[in-house]
Amino acid sequence: MVNLLPPPEPTPLSAEDRYRLLAENSSDIVYQTAGLNIIWISPSVTTALGWAEADLIGQPAQKLVSAHQDLSWIIRNRVELEQGLDVAQEMLLTAKNGDELWFSGVAHPVHGDGGALEGFVVGMRNIDQKVQTRKRLQESEEKFRAAMVNAAVAVAITDKDDNILEVNEAMLTFLGRSFDDIRGKKMDDFATPEDEESDTKLFDELISGQRDFYRTTTSSTRPDGLIFFGDLSISVVRDEDGEVLWIINQILDITEQTGVRQRLIQLATIDQMTGLLNRSSIVDKLDASIKETVSWGGSVGVLLIDLDRFRSVNDSLGHAAGDELLNEIAVRLQQAVGLRATVGRYGGDEFLLIAPGASNEREMAALIGQVNAVIGREFDIAGRRIVLTASLGASFYSPLSNAQSLIQEAATALTEAKRQGRSRLQVFDNVLANAAAYRLQVEEELRKAIANHEFVVYYQPIIKLATFKQVAQEALVRWEHSTDGLTGPVSFIEIAEDSGLIAGIGRQVLEQVCRDIRDTPTLRGKVSVNLSAVELSDPEWLDNALRIIRDVGIEPSRLVFEITETAVLATTRDVKTDLAILRNLGVGIHVDDFGTGFSSISLLRDLPVTGIKLDRSFVATMLNPHGQEKALARGLSLLAQSLGLPGVAEGIESEEQAIALRDMGWTYGQGYYFGRPAPLNNVAN
Ligand code: C2E
Ligand code: MG
Ligand code: MG
Secondary structure, three states: OOOOOOOOOOOOOOHHHHHHHHHHHOOOEEEEEEOOEEEEEOHHHHHHHOOOHHHHOOOEHHHHEOOOOOOHHHHHOHHHHHOOOOEEEEEEEEOOOOOEEEEEEEEEEEEOOOOOEEEEEEEEEEOHHHHHHHHHHHHHHHHHHHHHHHOOOEEEEEOOOOEEEEEOHHHHHHHOOOHHHHOOOEHHHOOEEOOHHHHHHHHHHHHOOOOOEEEEEEEEEOOOOOEEEEEEEEEEEEOOOOOEEEEEEEEEEOHHHHHHHHHHHHHHHEOOOOOOEOHHHHHHHHHHHHHHHHHHOOOEEEEEEEEOOHHHHHHHHOHHHHHHHHHHHHHHHHHHHOOOOEEEEEEOOEEEEEEEOOOOHHHHHHHHHHHHHHHHOOEEEOOEEEOOOEEEEEEEOOOOOOHHHHHHHHHHHHHHHHHOOOOOEEEOOHHHHHHHHHHHHHHHHHHHHHHOOOEEEEEEEEEEOOOOEEEEEEEEEEEEEOOOEEEOHHHOHHHHHHHOOHHHHHHHHHHHHHHHHHHOOOOOOEEEEEEOHHHHHOOOHHHHHHHHHHHHOOOHHHEEEEEEHHHHHHOOOOOHHHHHHHHHOOOEEEEEEEOOOOOOHHHHHHOOOOEEEEOHHHHHHOOOOOOOHHHHHHHHHHHHHHOOOOEEEOOOOOHHHHHHHHHHOOOEEOOOOOOOOEEHHHHHO
């Protein structure tokens, strides 16, 4: 039989034994004190710190502790220790070789039988690595903070959701706000990235760990209304696990450089002289207005404003005065339209006004009235008082409109307004649309006609009224149209002038006339050639004409140029010199259609004119017993005589007219009565 003994009761280890066991088997260090003197150390004390038992036993525990260690904690925790409570503490211990290492430990009070505190058992774990890391982090954090506080670069630290944690002075300056203003806000509330979309993408990549850094440009509209621009660098600080701790936003103020860029952008959009939108940006603006209009089903009105006779201000007062005038007009227009419309400078003396919402003349009437009022108000420029008028062309949005077509329509209307005598408004309508289409077609055909030399010159005799003998002739252009047959200039000259095609036609006519003079002996006396204002305005016209005369090789005195008085007034240049050069070469200059324009005596006196041609409208109605034309015709004859200029009366269709005109003092006559314009062959025969 087996006598089973109960298992022996485990004898509880004394606290001392327990700690000894622990101490001998642990890499942590343990020591025991009696009072404050060491009475026992674990072997690991020697391994970890190099102290041998002989060095420490009987010595105060303080020998283990760095001289740098603040021991006030012992005093602070004395009560707890005396009550038998464990007290945890970090301590800097000294190794035998003088190294200092961080330990974290717990002091456990040991009480004697009487319950009095006899000493401590202290267990400590080496945490030097951890403390060093922490300290390094703290140090770098402090350095970073110091650097951040004093940095010229604006810095903000945010969490991963962009909430502002800390900012420096420079950031407050950049944002134009105090710390109280931004507390609890996000960076995004103050600084907006220039490219919102790409910024969001980059930020997501930053948070997800795909990148640690990115750069972008940002701007901040400050409470004072100023916009500041910044070069923004964003970097991330992560913890050991890669989680985002902070985001560091650094902004370099580039407002000044950007200011230059903004200014460049401005240069490209603003007319430098007037400060209004320039041509391309007013067109862009119209484009935007149209898009906006389409979106809500409204309308847009366009008003093209052209100053009447602005050229003469430029010519008579100089360009500086002209510029000053345009500037003043720009200011007045801007003030007049305020926010209801946008004004831009469309060209030299043309302004374009966009009236959002206006769908017809009535709805734009107030604006038009104001435009007329401000332009009509006297100007004080270069010490002179100037009174101006403007011609206006208006067009309104229709479903097929775009910016270009609307402006084109306004321009067509403007041309019509000018044609009808200026200083008036013309609205683009269907009639004009058809006329414009017709003109476009004629223009196209004229272009071909020039290329194909479809123009021929007819000659009409000019006779001396005293003898009824032919002394000269006028060259009149005809268009030998491939399908329409022969066409007179009335149907196409104006279109040719408006499109600039007259230059090509005029050259062909002059060449033909010169060759006819050279090659046709029967073409006797002078030959008059008509010139339009557009030709005269072209600075190259004179050179061309002189070259043709020389190349063909005719005597310049065989030629007379006929220019209307309105043509001289309408030219965009001072043409007096050109005419003087021609006259010096012996070329005659006649004022055509005399009496119909605004001809002043001073014009006749100032220009190097050699003769005048009485407009045929006087002749046609001259014999009407009730009209004033007869008196006028006589008066004009006296005027010509007093200026010493020979006069040609046009449009004579009867002998009666011819005699009456001769009796009034007209020297020459021209008209169907003496001969119709005819091709060269007829003249030569
Ligand atoms: P204009 O210079 O006043 O020419 C006179 C016009 O009166 C011509 O018309 C002529 O045919 C017409 N005429 C002449 N005698 C009579 C008459 O007894 N009764 C009536 N009812 N009419 C008469 P046309 O040839 O149709 O020319 C019209 C205008 O076209 C010309 O007026 C001139 O201003 C312009 N023109 C003609 N040829 C040229 C040219 O080569 N270049 C330029 N720039 N203009 C031209
Ligand atoms: Mg003529
Ligand atoms: Mg005439």
